[in-house]
Amino acid sequence: MNMKASKPLPQANTQVDLSNAETMKCEQCESTLFTTSYIIKRISAIVSPTGQEAIVPIQVYSCEGCSKVPSIFIKAAGLEENLEEDSSIKQTLI
């Protein structure tokens, strides 16, 4: 009997050996600890598909030591590289 039940499911990725993976370090202080933060995008009513202003959070990681957001997240969020100079960005909402 040959039942075709044992099809390997593609849940891969759990078998990656993380000890060989590159550890991300803060570009500024070389810390390896990061905390989650959100960049908030505001979509104006003019371009929003609903016709209302929308608030869209984008999760990024920021350094636990110096709060710098790695540039790869800044680019992914469509922000300029000089974000870290503007430390008030977390408070722009309200």
Ligand SMILES: [Zn+2]
């Ligand atoms: Zn840092």
